[in-house]
Amino acid sequence: MFGVTILGNNSAIPTLDRHPTAQIVTCNDQLLLLDCGEGTQLQFAKYKIRRSKLRYIFISHLHGDHYFGLIGLLNTLNLMGRTEPLTIFGPGELQQILQIQLDVSGTAFRFELTYVTLEPGQAGIILEDKDLTVRCFPTEHRITCFGYSVELQKKKRKLLPDQAKAYEIPSAFYGKLQDGEDYLRKDGTLVKNDWVTLPPEKGKRYVYCADTIYDVNLIPHLRGADLVYHETTYLHVLEKQAAERFHTTTVQAATLAAAANAKRLLIGHFSSKYTELNFFLDETRPIFPNTDIAEEGVTFLV
Amino acid sequence: MFGVTILGNNSAIPTLDRHPTAQIVTCNDQLLLLDCGEGTQLQFAKYKIRRSKLRYIFISHLHGDHYFGLIGLLNTLNLMGRTEPLTIFGPGELQQILQIQLDVSGTAFRFELTYVTLEPGQAGIILEDKDLTVRCFPTEHRITCFGYSVELQKKKRKLLPDQAKAYEIPSAFYGKLQDGEDYLRKDGTLVKNDWVTLPPEKGKRYVYCADTIYDVNLIPHLRGADLVYHETTYLHVLEKQAAERFHTTTVQAATLAAAANAKRLLIGHFSSKYTELNFFLDETRPIFPNTDIAEEGVTFLV
Numbered sequence: 001m002f003g004v005t006i007l008g009n010n011s012a013i014p015t016l017d018r019h020p021t022a023q024i025v026t027c028n029d030q031l032l033l034l035d036c037g038e039g040t041q042l043q044f045a046k047y048k049i050r051r052s053k054l055r056y057i058f059i060s061h062l063h064g065d066h067y068f069g070l071i072g073l074l075n076t077l078n079l080m081g082r083t084e085p086l087t088i089f090g091p092g093e094l095q096q097i098l099q100i101q102l103d104v105s106g107t108a109f110r111f112e113l114t115y116v117t118l119e120p121g122q123a124g125i126i127l128e129d130k131d132l133t134v135r136c137f138p139t140e141h142r143i144t145c146f147g148y149s150v151e152l153q154k155k156k157r158k159l160l161p162d163q164a165k166a167y168e169i170p171s172a173f174y175g176k177l178q179d180g181e182d183y184l185r186k187d188g189t190l191v192k193n194d195w196v197t198l199p200p201e202k203g204k205r206y207v208y209c210a211d212t213i214y215d216v217n218l219i220p221h222l223r224g225a226d227l228v229y230h231e232t233t234y235l236h237v238l239e240k241q242a243a244e245r246f247h248t249t250t251v252q253a254a255t256l257a258a259a260a261n262a263k264r265l266l267i268g269h270f271s272s273k274y275t276e277l278n279f280f281l282d283e284t285r286p287i288f289p290n291t292d293i294a295e296e297g298v299t300f301l302v
Numbered sequence: 303m304f305g306v307t308i309l310g311n312n313s314a315i316p317t318l319d320r321h322p323t324a325q326i327v328t329c330n331d332q333l334l335l336l337d338c339g340e341g342t343q344l345q346f347a348k349y350k351i352r353r354s355k356l357r358y359i360f361i362s363h364l365h366g367d368h369y370f371g372l373i374g375l376l377n378t379l380n381l382m383g384r385t386e387p388l389t390i391f392g393p394g395e396l397q398q399i400l401q402i403q404l405d406v407s408g409t410a411f412r413f414e415l416t417y418v419t420l421e422p423g424q425a426g427i428i429l430e431d432k433d434l435t436v437r438c439f440p441t442e443h444r445i446t447c448f449g450y451s452v453e454l455q456k457k458k459r460k461l462l463p464d465q466a467k468a469y470e471i472p473s474a475f476y477g478k479l480q481d482g483e484d485y486l487r488k489d490g491t492l493v494k495n496d497w498v499t500l501p502p503e504k505g506k507r508y509v510y511c512a513d514t515i516y517d518v519n520l521i522p523h524l525r526g527a528d529l530v531y532h533e534t535t536y537l538h539v540l541e542k543q544a545a546e547r548f549h550t551t552t553v554q555a556a557t558l559a560a561a562a563n564a565k566r567l568l569i570g571h572f573s574s575k576y577t578e579l580n581f582f583l584d585e586t587r588p589i590f591p592n593t594d595i596a597e598e599g600v601t602f603l604v
Binding site for chain 1: 314315316317318340341343344347348364365366370371373374377378381382393395398399402403406407408444445
C-alpha cells in the first residue's frame with residue numbers, strides 16, 4: 001500500500017471544515033507525516049490514523065500553518081505511552097522551538113526523538129529505510145522551504161513465466177525467483193535468476209511541493225512522478241497576488257504538472273476566502289485533466 | 303453582561319468532542335481569554351466568539367494543553383487584520399516561546415502585543431480596566447501556575463427612590479444620580495448625591511483555579527465568589543493519582559467550594575479516559591449542590 005491521506009488542505013487561516021496542511025503518506029507498514037498544522041492530532045483521531053505506525057515527520061517550513069500542531073502531537077504520543085523512536089526532518093530552528101516548550105513544561109519524552117536538520121537549499125536523498133527513499137528539494141517561498149519526494153521501491157523481481165516454464169522450474173519456487181534466488185535443477189544445472197526474471201519494476205513516486213511560488217525549477221523534481229501535490233492557494237485571476245506572496249495559482253500548478261509529465265495532480269492549500277473549491281478544478285483540468293482536490297480524509301493511491 | 307463561555311473542558315489529550323482548556327470571560331464589551339489550548343481559534347469560530355472584542359489573555363501555566371493554541375490564535379488575528387492592542391499575562395517564558403516562532407517566520411504583528419510577566423508566587427491585582435479588576439494567585443501544580451480572579455464592579459450607584467422623591471427630584475434625573483451627580487433644586491438648595499443613593503453594589507466575581515492539587519490555601523481566593531471554576535481531572539477513587547499528578551478530584555473540588563462558601567461551581571479538565579461526565583456531578587453535588595459541568599459552548603452567567 002502506497003497512498004496519501006489528506007488531513008488538511010487549507011492555507012494559513014483554518015476554518016471549521018478545512019484544516020491547515022498535514023498529509024499522511026502510507027508506505028506499506030510505515031506512516032510518514034508531511035507537515036503538521038494546528039489540530040493535526042485531532043485529524044489523526046477523526047480519520048483513524050494509526051499513531052503507532054508513524055515513524056517519520058517532515059516539516060516543509062516554519063510558517064505556523066505547517067507546524068503549529070507538531071508540539072501537541074508529540075506530547076499526545078508521549079502521554080499515550082509511545083516508546084517507538086521518531087525522526088523529524090526540517091529546518092534547523094524547529095528543534096529549538098520544540099525543545100524550549102519541552103523544557104518549560106519539564107517534559108522528557110519516553111520515546112527517542114531524532115532531529116535531522118535540513119540546510120537551506122539542500123537537495124537529495126535524506127532517508128533510505130526498507131523499500132523507501134525520501135529526497136528533499138528547496139522550494140521558493142518567503143522563508144526557507146522544502147518539498148519532499150517519497151519513492152517506494154518494488155522489492156520483488158518481475159517473473160517471466162514462459163522462461164521459468166521453459167527451464168521446468170516448479171511454480172512453488174516462483175516466490176524465491178522473485179526474491180532473486182537462482183534455481184538448481186535436479187540434473188545439476190543452475191538456472192541463473194536473471195534468465196527467468198527481470199529487475200523489480202521502477203518504484204512509484206509521490207512528490208509534495210509544499211508552499212512555493214510558480215517555479216519551473218521544480219520540474220526536474222516532479223518529472224514523471226506518479227502523484228504530485230502542488231499548492232494552488234489562489235485562482236488564476238489572483239496571479240499577481242500569488243506571486244507577491246510566493247504562492248501559486250491553479251493555472252500555474254497545472255502547467256507545471258503538465259510540463260513535468262506527471263501522472264496525477266493533487267491541489268490544495270486553498271485560501272480561506274474560497275468556500276467553493278470546484279472552481280479550482282475548472283481551472284486546472286483543461287490544462288492537466290488528471291487533477292483532484294486534496295480533499296480532507298480522502299486517501300489517494302500513488 | 304458578565305459570563306464565562308467554555309471553549310475546552312478536557313485535560314491533556316484532546317478528543318474529537320472535548321478540547322483542551324480555554325474559556326472566554328465576557329465583561330460587558332470586553333472579552334478575556336483564560337488559557338488557550340490547541341484548537342482554541344476553531345472553538346472561537348464554532349461558538350461565534352467575537353475575536354475583535356478580545357482584549358486580554360491570561361495563561362495559567364506552560365503545560366501544552368493550556369497554551370499550544372495561543373501562537374495560532376495570534377497569527378490568525380494578525381492575518382485577519384487586527385489592529386487593536388492585546389495584552390497577555392502569564393509566566394515569563396511564554397514571551398520567549400512566542401517570539402522565537404514569530405522570528406523564524408518573519409512575522410511582525412500589525413497590532414501591539416504587550417506581555418505582562420507574572421513572577422512565581424505572585425498574588426494580587428494585575429489589571430484594572432474600566433469596571434474590571436483581575437487578580438492572580440499561585441496554585442500548587444507541577445510547574446509554576448496561576449489562577450485568576452475576575453471581578454466586574456457595578457458602576458451605577460444604587461438609587462433610593464423614596465429619598466429621591468422626598469427631595470422632589472424629577473425621575474429624568476435618576477440616571478445622573480446613579481452616575482454620582484448631585485441635584486440642584488430650583489430653590490437653589492443642593493441635594494448631595496449620597497443623600498439619595500447608596501454606593502454601587504458589590505461587584506460579581508469569577509475565580510478560575512486553573513490546574514492545581516487539592517489545596518486549602520486556595521480558599522481565601524475563592525471565598526464568597528459568585529462562580530468558581532475548579533478542575534476535577536479525576537473521580538474520587540483516583541484521589542492518590544490526582545495528588546501524584548498535582549490534580550484534583552470531584553470530592554476535593556466540591557469540598558473546597560463549600561468551605562469557601564462559593565455560590566456556584568463549574569468543574570472541568572476531565573481526564574480523556576472518561577467518556578461519561580455525569581459521574582462527576584454524582585460525586586460533587588452531594589457536597590456542593592450548585593455544581594455544573596463546564597460544558598463546551600455553554601455560557602455561564604456570573
